[in-house]
Amino acid sequence: QQQVKQSPQSLIVQKGGISIINCAYENTAFDYFPWYQQFPGKGPALLIAIRPDVSEKKEGRFTISFNKSAKQFSLHIMDSQPGDSATYFCAASKGGGADGLTFGKGTHLIIQP
Amino acid sequence: GAGVSQSPSNKVTEKGKDVELRCDPISGHTALYWYRQSLGQGLEFLIYFQGNSAPDKSGLPSDRFSAERTGGSVSTLTIQRTQQEDSAVYLCASRGGRTNTGELFFGEGSRLTVL
Numbered sequence: 388q389q390q391v392k393q394s395p396q397s398l399i400v401q402k403g404g405i406s407i408i409n410c411a412y413e414n415t416a417f418d419y420f421p422w423y424q425q426f427p428g429k430g431p432a433l434l435i436a437i438r439p440d441v442s443e444k445k446e447g448r449f450t451i452s453f454n455k456s457a458k459q460f461s462l463h464i465m466d467s468q469p470g471d472s473a474t475y476f477c478a479a480s481k482g483g484g485a486d487g488l489t490f491g492k493g494t495h496l497i498i499q500p
Numbered sequence: 501g502a503g504v505s506q507s508p509s510n511k512v513t514e515k516g517k518d519v520e521l522r523c524d525p526i527s528g529h530t531a532l533y534w535y536r537q538s539l540g541q542g543l544e545f546l547i548y549f550q551g552n553s554a555p556d557k558s559g560l561p562s563d564r565f566s567a568e569r570t571g572g573s574v575s576t577l578t579i580q581r582t583q584q585e586d587s588a589v590y591l592c593a594s595r596g597g598r599t600n601t602g603e604l605f606f607g608e609g610s611r612l613t614v615l
Binding site for chain 2: 423428429436489490493
């Protein structure tokens, strides 16, 4: 049973456009929802994270939108740039992040110049 | 360095051989994780160490896989009698310390190819 479902598997966006990646979770005990960014040959790195007491968190061009009732959260990348081309993973955890992360299968994002 | 260090970065082995992959976490981090990343399969949890507690081995795919963490620091993931389906990137991550935000810090991984 996949606890975190991520879509789409791949995404192509024109430079300057908005990239949107969606995730849905099943376990209502999850209370920490990070997004990780991975460049080829590198390990994933934390991009932005949200806890369920807020519905949106913005850091620069990156925004997480969180819908607790629907058990969904999404990553929006505004003004997408070629340097944003990477694989993005959503994840979820219990215990405010103290427990291990359950990852989605990833989205391969390509920003075309 | 200040990050998570993994070695070797690349390992090519023959089917049936044993391999050992090493992870040196960030100093002071109490939690250490191993994940496996196969093409198109995302990040698969393997094992989790937290301080001196018994490890969570629930993600290990078979009894050919084992891991240990010595002195609460360096960890070694061992795969015995390797099979071709073991080919993947094995990622180590650590977490914890005085400012535990829940963030996992990943190494660059060990790419294993089983011929």
